[in-house]
Amino acid sequence: MRPRAVIAEDLYLLREGLVHLLQAHGFEVVAAVESGPELLKALTAERPDVAVVDVRLPPTFTDEGLQAALAARQAVPGLPILVLSQHVEQLYARELLADGSGGIGYLLKDRVFNADQFVDAVRRVAAGGTAMDPEVIAKLLASTARHGPLAALTPREREVLELMAEGRSNAAISQRLFLSESAVGKHTANIFAKLGLGPSDDDNRRVLAVLTYLNAARS
């Protein structure tokens, strides 16, 4: 069965583009809406396998989309939602991750340019995983770098940590860094040991552990 998707985006061109992109990659787009209230209705009525949501939506053009997404996730726990935005904020990332149930993505709109990676992220979120924008992770790491044991990581381990925090699996990381999968596994084990986290094979739990760690390290 094809995964069912809901799209919320107020710009017509971008909305149509997203619809075509997802349809071309085997998704069934059950609703493409353009405002916050419509989105909330579509999410609770359709209960899609994944929703791609713009933060800024009519009628207020503030964080309407984000609020609708958070409300829908409260009504339907674990509803997979990928939030798109012109800018990324750690604050919003925290709010999205706050319930700790996974199935969350938060990406810059630019990432749509690279169709393969974008669709990969959508799939990951639909499967209950996480897709964090590299920029969020970079900000998080930048603001944490001065404190604590992150300074003890080797550059390679930092790279692995960044990709891990974005929500990628060991296989994806090994592909990205041109390493063998066992080497990546060794790096992750090292990272977890240095940060004092219990090892975990589940990609999603792993991301949450890392993000929680990063958040905790700075406050």
Next chain:
Amino acid sequence: MRRYATATGRSLLLGLLALADLLLAMVTLLGIVLSFTLGMIFLFTPAVRVIRWRTTLARRLSGRWLGREVGPSYLPPPPPVRPQPDGWYRYDRQLYKTPRWPEWNNRWKWMCSDPATWRDGLWLLLNPLMGVVLLLPAVAAGYGAAAAWRWHPAALPAGLAVTAAAVAAAPRLLRFYGWWHELLLGPTAKSLLASRIHTLDQARLETADSQASELRRIERDLHDGAQARLVAIGMTLGAVEALVDSDPAAAKALLAKARDASSTALTELRDLVRGIHPPVLAERGLGDAVRALALDSPLKAEVTVDLKTRPEAPVESAAYFSVSELLTNAARHGGADRVWIDVSGRGKSLRITVTDDGSGGADPERGSGLRGIERRLAAFDGVLAVSSPRGGPTTATIDLPHALVWEEERDPRPRMPRWKWLIVGLGYGLGWLPLFAQGVVAAVMKAVAPENKSWFYTLYLPESAQWPMIAFNVVLGVGMYAAAVLIPIQHSRERWMAEATPRRLWLDR
């Protein structure tokens, strides 16, 4: 004990100084009188200068010795005269070769039209009298001490009592003297208005200036950044169009390049937008925007926000960028690890405190960043106060007094209890009865036609009680009206008194 001793000493010194003013007052008064009666106007400005020199000294002493800061109250001096394009200096309809006369005229007009000049003069004239009063404690104390020392043993307790009373009264006397300074030397309404206009003028200039430079920066960034990249993308796409049939592989590579360029352009635009009006501020308001700032800062930041309403967008933006600048300063110069940010609204004012544990030593006079914040806030009557002793901690407080216009105005005064309302109602409603009907009118009737008693109950009383009763009625009526008027005033002193005190109306302040 020491307090009384210093107070007595000060009152002695101030009293002597005030007595010496007698000479000064005579001389300057003579100068001013001569300048107006005999037209010796060249005496006017020097006389006023002398008076101002003396009152400036008095203001300074008032701040230091009397515990009452009295600000200067003069209108701003006239600007220097500028020559016309033809090199002549003009005043009114006269032309002059040198700026000397126009400048003199301006100065004359400035001094003459400033109410503070005349208030200063009055102060100087009356000050010797005050001097006599000020000398009383010292003289009485000396007299009492002498009496106790020399004369009859019975005078000893009396002399000591006089001395003690005089010394005890000295601080009160000084307080009274301070009040007297404030009354005559305090800023006039005119000068307050003038200085306010000056401040606003300055703030407007700086705001316009900083806005213009901001726009120039944005224009430059767009021109060198996003615009240039879009041009490059267009050219690349043109090349792709030409290549796509002959060399698909090269075309593909160029397309990837174009995509990268568009990505970079977007990043640049994003940064630019963040500098103009941060999206998170637009989406969430000041509280969350400051939280986002704290998250992005390399410092460990704790944020507390207590805001019920959102300030106006421009104020919000000024506050946001000020906090951002303060955080940057703390991280870059202060060597801080932790920072505490508190955003709170009280009534109409918005207050933000940023405290860090850095090494301190920040100086608004030298730091251009802090100057920038002050400029930014000045447009909204906001002020920045920095306390940064060497060794830390640094606390910067931003105060925007009119930021929260939508905050409901809470009345800080308790409501008037019902029984007070009852008295007010009775006073206004029935005050006429004793005052006029049974008071004034009854008195007139008794004086004019004693046999006509009509409905004046007082006239039915025994003869000896009639006048006292009428007087009592009048007093009662006046008392009722007075109570009706005074109770609400007493209750909301701030509002009523602030507008209607004689001090406000005093001598064209």
